[in-house]
Structure formats: C-alpha cells, structure tokens
Amino acid sequence: MHDVRNQLAVAVANVEAMRDGMIDPSRERFETVLAALAQADGLLHRLNVLSPPPAGGDASGLEPRA
Amino acid sequence: MLLVDDEPGLMDVLEQYLRDEGFGVLRAVDGPSAVETFKRELPVVVVLDLNLPGFPGTEVLRRIREICDVPIIMLTARVAEVDRVVGLELGADDYVAKPFSPREVVARVKSVLRRTERGEGSAPSREKRVGAIAIDVLAHEVRVEGKLVTLTPTQFKILDVLASHVGQTLTRDQLLERVTSDGDVFDRTLDRHIANLRARVEPNPSNPRYIVTVFGVGYKMVDPS
Numbered sequence: 001m002h003d004v005r006n007q008l009a010v011a012v013a014n015v016e017a018m019r020d021g022m023i024d025p026s027r028e029r030f031e032t033v034l035a036a037l038a039q040a041d042g043l044l045h046r047l048n049v050l051s052p053p054p055a056g057g058d059a060s061g062l063e064p065r066a
Numbered sequence: 067m068l069l070v071d072d073e074p075g076l077m078d079v080l081e082q083y084l085r086d087e088g089f090g091v092l093r094a095v096d097g098p099s100a101v102e103t104f105k106r107e108l109p110v111v112v113v114l115d116l117n118l119p120g121f122p123g124t125e126v127l128r129r130i131r132e133i134c135d136v137p138i139i140m141l142t143a144r145v146a147e148v149d150r151v152v153g154l155e156l157g158a159d160d161y162v163a164k165p166f167s168p169r170e171v172v173a174r175v176k177s178v179l180r181r182t183e184r185g186e187g188s189a190p191s192r193e194k195r196v197g198a199i200a201i202d203v204l205a206h207e208v209r210v211e212g213k214l215v216t217l218t219p220t221q222f223k224i225l226d227v228l229a230s231h232v233g234q235t236l237t238r239d240q241l242l243e244r245v246t247s248d249g250d251v252f253d254r255t256l257d258r259h260i261a262n263l264r265a266r267v268e269p270n271p272s273n274p275r276y277i278v279t280v281f282g283v284g285y286k287m288v289d290p291s
Contacts, residue, residue: 001143002117002142002143002144002164003143004143005143005163005164005165006073006117006143006164008164008165009073009076009141009143009164009165009166010073010075010076011165012165012166012167013075013076013079013080013165013166013167013168014075014079016079016167016168016169017079017082017083017168020083020168020169022079022082022083022086022168023078023079023082032075036075
C-alpha cells in the first residue's frame with residue numbers, strides 16, 4: 001500500500017504545484033501525473049487480485065480522507 | 067537544506083516550493099549519497115524519505131544523528147512506521163505522511179527551523195566537547211587535554227552517543243541500540259568496552275569522572291568541569 005501512496009504523492013504534489021503556479025502546466029507534467037495515477041491503479045488492481053474484498057468491505061485499504 | 071527522495075517527479079516539485087521560500091536546496095537520491103552529501107555540506111535542515119535505495123531513510127537518520135542534532139523531517143508512505151521514526155528511538159523532529167501537500171512540507175520546514183533558532187535544537191557542529199574530552203565526529207578523532215587518543219570504532223561510537231546525552235542516563239538497551247548497527251556488540255561485552263574506553267579517556271579509570279555507572283540502569287556521561 002505504501003507504493004500506492006508514493007504514486008499518489010507524485011500526482012498530488014504536481015497538480016498542487018500547477019494550481020499554485022509553482023510549475024508550468026506543461027504536457028510533460030501532465031504525463032508525470034498520469035503515469036503516477038496509472039501506476040497507483042495498477043498496484044491497487046494487483047492488491048485486489050491478491051486479496052479479494054471481504055463481503056461488504058473494501059479491500060483497497062485506502063483510508064477515507066477527512 | 068538537503069532533500070532526499072528517489073522519486074524525481076516529487077523532488078522537482080518540492081525543490082521548486084522550497085527555492086521559492088528562499089532555501090538553497092541540495093538533492094540526494096539514495097541512502098549512501100544522502101549521508102555523503104550531509105557530511106560534506108552540513109545543511110541546516112534535512113527532508114528525508116523513509117524508503118530509499120542503498121540503505122533506508124532510518125539508517126540515514128541514524129548516521130546523521132551520530133554527527134549532530136540537525137532538524138530532520140521524514141516523508142513516509144508507511145503510516146505504521148511514524149511512531150517509531152518520530153519517537154525517541156530514531157529522533158526525527160517531524161514527519162509528513164504521503165501523499166502530502168507541498169505547502170505542508172514547506173510549513174513544517176519553516177516551523178522546525180523556527181524551533182531551532184529559538185534554541186531548542188542545535189546547529190550542525192563537527193566537534194563535541196565534554197570537559198577535557200573533544201570529539202571530532204567527522205574526522206573520527208578524540209583528544210583528551212589536546213592529546214590524540216586511539217579508540218576502536220565501537221569505543222568511539224559509545225563515547226559519541228554518551229557525549230550527545232551529557233547528564234542523561236542511558237540504559238544498556240539504549241546504548242546497545244545506538245551502537246550496534248552491525249550487531250558487533252553484545253550485552254555482556256558492553257561493560258568491557260566501557261572499561262577500555264575509560265582506560266583511554268579517564269584521568270583515573272578506576273574512579274571515573276566522565277563515564278559514570280548508574281547502578282542497575284546503565285551509564286551516564288557527566289561534565290566534571
């Protein structure tokens with residue numbers, strides 16, 4: 001799960017930086033964000049394959065955000 | 067300041083925010099280069115990812131702490147490790163959990179530096195001094211009344227750890243934890259290392275003034291001057 005958070009960290013930091021005008025919203029930046037999200041998605045998919053969700057539960061292990 | 071993470075997509079962004087606040091930023095991408103850069107440049111604050119190639123952030127933290135009390139903020143995706151990292155055991159000053167807002171990291175860096183400037187921490191220094199004992203942590207040299215004494219690496223580590231906590235009793239477990247990165251000291255030999263260390267730095271080893279035994283607990287370094 002920590003690898004998923006690492007990829008989310010890349011996506012969140014880049015999107016925030018573009019919002020704050022800290023970095024230019026270049027095509028390369030969007031590719032960085034998309035690649036991080038795709039990796040997170042792939043990791044979550046593998047986690048779900050390895051540990052199927054319990055009845056009525058969510059196996060992603062993601063904690064709800066406040 | 068020193069920024070240590072192996073994820074370039076994250077480093078670029080953090081560096082930009084920190085530079086925007088006026089920080090000079092050095093970067094390292096793995097454990098060994100982080101320690102090397104730290105020793106060479108002695109930055110005033112370190113932002114350190116836990117999960118690094120080479121050796122982990124916890125080991126970087128331990129090696130930097132052997133040198134000085136520079137403020138260290140950990141970045142971690144492993145929420146379960148936070149207590150261990152920030153607690154006394156490893157001595158990080160603060161942490162930010164991934165994923166984070168870059169502004170949050172900047173805020174923590176500024177906060178920890180404000181605390182340091184108020185005197186709650188200390189700037190990097192390469193020499194520790196307790197009475198007539200001077201320890202040069204970078205050169206790995208110890209002088210007693212100006213005269214160089216030869217110590218084994220284990221004796222040096224024990225002395226360095228004790229000198230970083232003058233006046234504070236360290237239990238045998240705490241000492242062993244901080245000294246044995248390679249598992250080369252066992253509980254029963256700690257006393258022998260202490261005795262050999264006293265023989266080299268104490269004016270009268272049979273009546274120690276610097277490295278005092280606290281019976282039933284451990285050892286304490288005191289400044290007799």
